[in-house]
Amino acid sequence: MLKAILVDDEEPALVHLERLLKADGRVQIAGKYTSAQEGLEYLARHDADVAFLDIGMPEMNGLQAAERIQTLYPHIRIVYVTAYSAYAVEAFELYALDYLLKPVDAARIGKTINRIEEYAMLMSKQPQPVDSEAETNELSVRLFKRLELSGGAVLNGKVKWRTKKAQELFAYLLHLNGTWVAKDRLIETLWREQDQEKAITYLHHSVSRIRWLLREWGVSFTVQYEDDSYRLATSGVRTDVDEFEQALSKLPYISRDNWSHYEHAASLYRGDYLEDHNYDWAETKRINLQMRNFQLICSMARYEMQEMLERSAIQRLLIAQASFPYSDELCRLLMTGYAKLEDRIALKECYTAFELVLFNELGVIPERQTTDLYKQLL
Structure with missing residues (x-):
C-alpha cells in the first residue's frame, strides 16, 4: 500500500482529503500537517511514497516544499492540491506527478491514485545500473563551441531542454564546477530583467527540469539545494574543457614522446567556450581558453618547424x-x-x-x- 503525507494550512481541507483517500483504500495516511516544515520534519525520520502538497501556504509554499523534498528524497512523488488552476502548468514543471483542484472529489482522487500506481509500476520495471556499467553511464559534456551531452544510461540524440534558460542554468552550474551559488546570484545572473516573484518561479522550473533530465539520463548526480543555494555535484561528468586544460598543464614543453598528447588537446578545441550560446558570464573563461589555445598552436608550430x-x-x-x-x-x-x-x-x-x-x-x-x-x- 502507498504511504502518503498530506500538507495543507487549512485543517478542513486536510480532513476532507484524508477522508477521500481512506475511502479509496489504496493509500495509507502516514501523517497530515498544517505546515510544510512539519511535513519535512516527518520525512527526515520516516519514509513515504507520495506527498500531497497545498501550493498556497504561508512561510514555505508547496512549490518550495516540493523542491526540498525532491532534493532530499527524489523517489517521493508530488501531487499538488490547489484552488488556483493557474498553478496547474507550473505543477507539472516542478516534478508533480499530478495536481488536484479544490474542491477535490472522489472520482478525481481515484484517477490520481491510478496515475501514482502506474508510475510506481513503470519505475519498478526500469533496469537498475550495476557497478560494472558505471563507465557506460558516465555523462560526457562538450563545452567548446556549444553545449552538447552524450553518454548516460539512456541519453540518445539531441537533448530537449524545454527552455533556453534551463539549458543556460545547467551550463552555468557546470561552469562553477561544483561550487555552491546563492539563489540571489543565480537570479541576478540569469533573470535580472524579471521581477523577484517571477524570477524565483523560473528558477524553480529550470532546476526541476534539469533534475528530471538528469534522472532520465540515468546519471548519478543532480542539482543540490542547501541554505538557499544550489550546486551541480559534478561527480561522473567528463567535459572536453577539463580534458583540454589537463592536457595543457605541461605546456610549453613538447617532444616526440608526448606529441599525441597535444594533438588530442588541439582536436578538442572545436570552437570557443560556449561560443554559439554567447553567455555573458562565460566571457572571462572564453577569453582565457582562447589564449591557452593560441599558446598551444604557437608551441606546436614552433616544434614542427624544429622537426x-x-x-x-x-x-x-x-x-x-x-x-x-x-x-x-x-x-x-x-x-x-x-x-x-x-x-x-x-x-x-x-x-x-x-x-x-x-x-x-x-x-x-x-x-x-x-x-x-x-x-x-x-
Whole structure:
C-alpha cells in the first residue's frame, strides 16, 4: 500500500482529503500537517511514497516544499492540491506527478491514485545500473563551441531542454564546477530583467527540469539545494574543457614522446567556450581558453618547424589566423615557415596581407619586431 503525507494550512481541507483517500483504500495516511516544515520534519525520520502538497501556504509554499523534498528524497512523488488552476502548468514543471483542484472529489482522487500506481509500476520495471556499467553511464559534456551531452544510461540524440534558460542554468552550474551559488546570484545572473516573484518561479522550473533530465539520463548526480543555494555535484561528468586544460598543464614543453598528447588537446578545441550560446558570464573563461589555445598552436608550430615539418606548421597557423587575424606573433611564425621553405612570394604575400588588415580594420601598423623580421627574412 502507498504511504502518503498530506500538507495543507487549512485543517478542513486536510480532513476532507484524508477522508477521500481512506475511502479509496489504496493509500495509507502516514501523517497530515498544517505546515510544510512539519511535513519535512516527518520525512527526515520516516519514509513515504507520495506527498500531497497545498501550493498556497504561508512561510514555505508547496512549490518550495516540493523542491526540498525532491532534493532530499527524489523517489517521493508530488501531487499538488490547489484552488488556483493557474498553478496547474507550473505543477507539472516542478516534478508533480499530478495536481488536484479544490474542491477535490472522489472520482478525481481515484484517477490520481491510478496515475501514482502506474508510475510506481513503470519505475519498478526500469533496469537498475550495476557497478560494472558505471563507465557506460558516465555523462560526457562538450563545452567548446556549444553545449552538447552524450553518454548516460539512456541519453540518445539531441537533448530537449524545454527552455533556453534551463539549458543556460545547467551550463552555468557546470561552469562553477561544483561550487555552491546563492539563489540571489543565480537570479541576478540569469533573470535580472524579471521581477523577484517571477524570477524565483523560473528558477524553480529550470532546476526541476534539469533534475528530471538528469534522472532520465540515468546519471548519478543532480542539482543540490542547501541554505538557499544550489550546486551541480559534478561527480561522473567528463567535459572536453577539463580534458583540454589537463592536457595543457605541461605546456610549453613538447617532444616526440608526448606529441599525441597535444594533438588530442588541439582536436578538442572545436570552437570557443560556449561560443554559439554567447553567455555573458562565460566571457572571462572564453577569453582565457582562447589564449591557452593560441599558446598551444604557437608551441606546436614552433616544434614542427624544429622537426622540419614546415608545411604542417604553416597549415596549422593559417587555420589559427582566421580566429586571430591581428596577431603579430602568428604572422612572424608564418613568415618564418615560408622562409624555411624558401618561398619568398608566400613570405611577401603573408606580410603584405597582414599589414593591410591591420591598417584597414584597426588603423595601425605591424609591430616593429614583425617588420624587422620581415626585412631580415627577405
